[in-house]
Amino acid sequence: MIDPKLLREDPDRVRESQRRRGASVELVDQVLAADERRRSSIATFEQLRSEQKALSKQIPRAQGEEKQALLARTKELAAQVKVAEASQAEAGREYDRLILELDNLVEPDVPLGGEDDYVVLEEVGHLRDFAAEGFEPRDHVELGKVLGAIDVERGAKVSGARFYYLTGVGALLEMALANMAIDQATAYGFTPMIPPALVKPQAMEGTGYLGQAAEDVYRLERDDLYLVGTSEVPLAAYHMEEILDGELPRRYAAFSPCFRREAGSYGKDTRGIIRVHWFDKVEMFSFCHPDDAAAEHRRLLAWEREFWDKLEVPYRVIDTAAGDLGASAARKFDIEAWIPTQGRYREVTSTSNCTDFQARRLSIRFREEEGIRHVATLNGTLVAMARAIVAILENHQEPDGGVSVPKALQPFLGGRGRLEPLA
RNA sequence: GGAGGCGUCGCCUAGUCCGGUCUAUGGCGCCCGCCUGCUAAGCGGGUUGAGGGUUCAUCCCCUCUCGCGGGUUCAAAUCCCGCCGCCUCCGCCA
Numbered sequence: 200m201i202d203p204k205l206l207r208e209d210p211d212r213v214r215e216s217q218r219r220r221g222a223s224v225e226l227v228d229q230v231l232a233a234d235e236r237r238r239s240s241i242a243t244f245e246q247l248r249s250e251q252k253a254l255s256k257q258i259p260r261a262q263g264e265e266k267q268a269l270l271a272r273t274k275e276l277a278a279q280v281k282v283a284e285a286s287q288a289e290a291g292r293e294y295d296r297l298i299l300e301l302d303n304l305v306e307p308d309v310p311l312g313g314e315d316d317y318v319v320l321e322e323v324g325h326l327r328d329f330a331a332e333g334f335e336p337r338d339h340v341e342l343g344k345v346l347g348a349i350d351v352e353r354g355a356k357v358s359g360a361r362f363y364y365l366t367g368v369g370a371l372l373e374m375a376l377a378n379m380a381i382d383q384a385t386a387y388g389f390t391p392m393i394p395p396a397l398v399k400p401q402a403m404e405g406t407g408y409l410g411q412a413a414e415d416v417y418r419l420e421r422d423d424l425y426l427v428g429t430s431e432v433p434l435a436a437y438h439m440e441e442i443l444d445g446e447l448p449r450r451y452a453a454f455s456p457c458f459r460r461e462a463g464s465y466g467k468d469t470r471g472i473i474r475v476h477w478f479d480k481v482e483m484f485s486f487c488h489p490d491d492a493a494a495e496h497r498r499l500l501a502w503e504r505e506f507w508d509k510l511e512v513p514y515r516v517i518d519t520a521a522g523d524l525g526a527s528a529a530r531k532f533d534i535e536a537w538i539p540t541q542g543r544y545r546e547v548t549s550t551s552n553c554t555d556f557q558a559r560r561l562s563i564r565f566r567e568e569e570g571i572r573h574v575a576t577l578n579g580t581l582v583a584m585a586r587a588i589v590a591i592l593e594n595h596q597e598p599d600g601g602v603s604v605p606k607a608l609q610p611f612l613g614g615r616g617r618l619e620p621l622a
Numbered sequence: 623g624g625a626g627g628c629g630u631c632g633c634c635u636a637g638u639c640c641g642g643u644c645u646a647u648g649g650c651g652c653c654c655g656c657c658u659g660c661u662a663a664g665c666g667g668g669u670u671g672a673g674g675g676u677u678c679a680u681c682c683c684c685u686c687u688c689g690c691g692g693g694u695u696c697a698a699a700u701c702c703c704g705c706c707g708c709c710u711c712c713g714c715c716a
Binding site for chain 2: 244252255256273571
């Protein structure tokens with residue numbers, strides 16, 4: 200949720216942000232109108248209520264006719280108060296509903312445009328020339344078979360399309376990546392976490408995933424719970440309705456499963472484990488001072504880059520355009536790893552600065568001298584297992600289908616330097 | 623899932639039976655001041671959060687806030703109903 204005071208005082212800034220996102224500009228005026236109605240109904244209610252309370256206090260001391268008169272008057276007032284209260288509550292709900300629809304304010308430097316209008320900030324690493332090396336690269340599905348690492352057929356048999364098993368070295372690879380990621384995060388002072396993957400509506404709503412993104416979320420109707428699409432959700436909600444004491448930032452790194460319906464992605468990435476309904480991830484999350492948020496965002500990106508540097512996979516960093524930001528994000532950087540058999544870069548991490556947008560919805564605050572403020576929340580992927588495994592297998596493959604293990608990962612794989620093809 | 627107990631302003635706690643003087647008691651902690659070679663002690667004051675009005679801002683005024691949501695009543699921490707959470711016991715269970 201955006202700052203209601205800012206909306207009131209500088210609505211043009213909000214309009215501009217909505218425009219850059221390609222979101223509704225008209226919504227801004229709807230919210231402002233709802234705010235007017237809300238405030239006037241509050242004034243009406245409070246005035247009546249105040250009068251009622253004042254008279255009501257005189258009743259115990261009053262006697263006889265005077266008391267009867269007071270009772271009659273307060274009874275009448277009580278009825279009016281009830282009506283005023285109801286209309287005040289209704290105006291409040293309408294205002295809340297509308298203001299929650301407004302997306303976060305886009306940072307000024309965010310590129311204009313939609314999905315394809317990102318700006319490439321940097322390309323890192325060298326693309327292998329397989330032709331020069333004299334062999335045709337296999338894709339991760341083939342490599343997964345050769346290594347006994349990925350079983351998509353049985354995934355489909357048991358759970359349906361877009362499910363898979365990680366087997367043998369595939370399973371080991373996931374755990375190694377998870378440990379390497381947690382290891383790095385812990386070294387930088389993150390608190391390791393294993394959060395719940397099922398959350399209440401409030402947590403989902405608070406992180407901004409029940410808006411446009413709702414179609415992509417699994418819901419357990421019987422229990423009114425949601426399967427999280429990212430551990431950003433339980434991590435952000437961890438401090439919901441709290442006033443944080445002590446130092447900021449507070450940084451957490453969570454290992455957790457992620458579930459996505461992938462609604463509307465029919466036909467896209469149907470082969471392999473690039474786009475799946477479930478994968479595991481290690482995610483960084485930071486609750487920080489709002490004035491430090493942009494700098495913290497850069498730090499998260501730097502930690503992501505460090506991790507991917509260690510995997511020795513070529514990648515590029517992109518600055519996502521305004522039209523492609525999630526509702527909560529003011530700015531988003533993605534790391535895209537090179538996938539040789541696709542001849543293009545694919546998203547493997549994403550870091551968003553949500554400023555105080557989620558913190559307002561979740562009511563997460565901190566104290567400073569000037570008073571109480573909402574924190575900023577930021578999230579960033581260290582490693583999403585399925586896609587990381589794809590990137591490692593494809594980029595480090597050898598002519599026989601074996602895969603060399605990047606040095607930094609070796610200690611987490613029992614020291615092995617190479618994944619061997621099955622006989 | 624069943625039975626019982628509990629939920630008060632950071633923590634502990636009074637108040638709930640019997641509705642109004644509760645603008646919620648007291649202690650601890652914390653903050654400010656006084657006193658004092660320093661510290662401690664002592665003394666005085668302050669200390670939930672949200673919203674609205676007013677204001678350049680502060681001050682101030684008002685409303686809401688005793689787990690959450692309804693209801694009864696002129697009036698609810700207090701009475702009634704529903705829900706949630708925690709604890710104890712039973713059942714089930716990795």
